[in-house]
Amino acid sequence: MKQSKETALEYTHKWLEIIKEKQTPTTEEADWIANESLYNFREHFNAGWLEYRKSVTLAGQHAAIEWKGKWAKIEDIYGRSYIDWLGGYGLLSHGWSNPEVIEAVQSQLLHNPMPSQELIDPLRGVLARMIADITPGDLKYSFFCGSGTEANEWAIKLAKMYTKKAGFIVAVKWFHGKTMGSLSMIGKKDYREPVGQLYSGPVYHVPFGDAAAVERQLEICETIGVGIAAVMMEPIQGEAGAIVPPDDFWPRIRAATKKHNVLLIADEVQTGIGRTGKMWWVDNWGVVPDIMTLGKSLGGGVMPISAFVSTEEIWQCMMHPNPFIHTTTTWGNALSCSAAIAGLHIALRDDFPKMAQEKWEYMMKKLQKLVKKYPEIYESISGKWLLIAQHFRSAEIGYAVTAELFRNGVLIAGTLNSAITSRIEPPIVITYEEIDAGLKALKKSLKTVSESLKNSIKTHLESLEAIPPQPYNSDKDPLKKMRKNLSVK
Numbered sequence: 001m002k003q004s005k006e007t008a009l010e011y012t013h014k015w016l017e018i019i020k021e022k023q024t025p026t027t028e029e030a031d032w033i034a035n036e037s038l039y040n041f042r043e044h045f046n047a048g049w050l051e052y053r054k055s056v057t058l059a060g061q062h063a064a065i066e067w068k069g070k071w072a073k074i075e076d077i078y079g080r081s082y083i084d085w086l087g088g089y090g091l092l093s094h095g096w097s098n099p100e101v102i103e104a105v106q107s108q109l110l111h112n113p114m115p116s117q118e119l120i121d122p123l124r125g126v127l128a129r130m131i132a133d134i135t136p137g138d139l140k141y142s143f144f145c146g147s148g149t150e151a152n153e154w155a156i157k158l159a160k161m162y163t164k165k166a167g168f169i170v171a172v173k174w175f176h177g178k179t180m181g182s183l184s185m186i187g188k189k190d191y192r193e194p195v196g197q198l199y200s201g202p203v204y205h206v207p208f209g210d211a212a213a214v215e216r217q218l219e220i221c222e223t224i225g226v227g228i229a230a231v232m233m234e235p236i237q238g239e240a241g242a243i244v245p246p247d248d249f250w251p252r253i254r255a256a257t258k259k260h261n262v263l264l265i266a267d268e269v270q271t272g273i274g275r276t277g278k279m280w281w282v283d284n285w286g287v288v289p290d291i292m293t294l295g296k297s298l299g300g301g302v303m304p305i306s307a308f309v310s311t312e313e314i315w316q317c318m319m320h321p322n323p324f325i326h327t328t329t330t331w332g333n334a335l336s337c338s339a340a341i342a343g344l345h346i347a348l349r350d351d352f353p354k355m356a357q358e359k360w361e362y363m364m365k366k367l368q369k370l371v372k373k374y375p376e377i378y379e380s381i382s383g384k385w386l387l388i389a390q391h392f393r394s395a396e397i398g399y400a401v402t403a404e405l406f407r408n409g410v411l412i413a414g415t416l417n418s419a420i421t422s423r424i425e426p427p428i429v430i431t432y433e434e435i436d437a438g439l440k441a442l443k444k445s446l447k448t449v450s451e452s453l454k455n456s457i458k459t460h461l462e463s464l465e466a467i468p469p470q471p472y473n474s475d476k477d478p479l480k481k482m483r484k485n486l487s488v489k
């Protein structure tokens with residue numbers, strides 16, 4: 001051990017007390033938590049995250065450290081409140097800490113959080129059945145995992161096992177996760193290049209939304225004898241900037257894959273569960289993919305859970321001859337499944353697709369006016385339903401707008417390295433008052449940035465204050481004095 005056992009115990013004890021604390025900390029305590037968090041990120045997690053995040057450098061005097069959230073509002077440890085227009089990149093469709101999801105998870109937690117690995121756990125079956133009921137066509141069987149990238153990883157594996165072919169056709173700029181298989185399909189060099197050699201099977205990238213390019217690539221592969229297991233696409237390209245494909249894209253690639261006896265995988269990790277105006281984006285055209293992947297808000301914003309779903313016929317290779325060909329020890333656990341069952345129940349009952357449509361229509365009209373008003377800031381705005389992207393004239397301008405917006409109490413993505421586009425993906429449950437408050441803050445931010453553009457955007461960014469993280473010093477720890485009555489064994 002690099003520290004003494006006593007120091008490690010003292011430190012973990014302290015954090016367990018903080019975890020149990022229900023009140024917003026005092027300023028003194030919050031300072032300590034902020035400094036500790038920055039120190040820990042810098043020394044033990046990833047210092048780069050601090051350099052590139054506006055919430056660290058631009059939150060007034062102290063970094064914004066998240067503490068709690070409710071619906072579309074998030075509060076940091078200083079009690080500063082932000083309207084959430086980011087929604088965890090689609091993770092928080094049900095809002096922060098949705099009380100119904102939390103209630104289900106808390107109840108489940110009290111009697112059985114994790115599976116025995118041998119007995120039959122009921123919730124996994126319930127969730128698989130629910131997903132079969134609400135996904136299109138003959139999609140029927142599901143397997144659960146934790147992240148979107150795992151769901152895609154395993155969809156790739158399933159397509160290979162079923163077709164006994166190795167090739168994939170995917171889209172340029174497509175994003176679907178950073179594990180090796182998903183990464184091999186990714187259409188962005190930023191993530192691929194540093195890793196070097198990826199999946200060794202053939203992977204062809206075609207422009208997204210170009211059905212003719214997919215058809216041509218399928219023809220070419222057939223002519224030259226390269227076996228293609230699947231065409232794999234994101235319904236709307238999210239990470240690439242909410243790019244909506246032409247209306248004939250999905251029907252045409254469905255027809256082409258059928259013609260060439262190739263599977264079609266729809267990555268609905270971000271678009272699913274109502275965000276894009278239907279329960280699933282592919283429902284917009286009545287397209288039934290062979291495999292669909294789900295994630296993000298599947299866990300109701302409370303637990304991580306993702307899934308890949310397919311037909312009975314394709315699933316045969318998951319069941320025979322070896323039903324344990326695909327397993328993990330932890331995923332499909334009862335806690336995650338309870339969250340997903342509650343989350344899907346809410347999405348169906350409250351009609352998330354309709355909510356997303358109505359709020360998008362309301363928001364987009366007002367956003368378009370701002371895009372017109374500030375041509376020096378905006379290139380364009382894209383997206384449909386609650387997956388919107390602002391495209392800025394430059395990354396610096398984008399960063400300045402998102403940073404100003406954050407100062408004005410609205411959270412959207414704002415990382416310095418990809419600030420040229422910034423997504424707006426609020427919780428579907430956001431209220432119209434919160435949308436209006438966000439728009440008001442955006443107007444104010446655009447005005448400030450527009451004025452500073454007349455001077456220099458660089459000077460503007462340099463004037464923003466960075467907070468130097470402090471190392472942990474237990475002697476100066478204000479939390480030592482408090483919460484004495486809480487004891488942690």
Ligand SMILES: Cc1ncc(COP(=O)(O)O)c(C=O)c1O
Binds near residue numbers: 149150270271
């Ligand atoms: C369409 C899509 N697929 C897959 C993923 C990967 O999901 P995760 O970050 O949970 O691995 C993402 C993440 O943004 C995504 O947008």
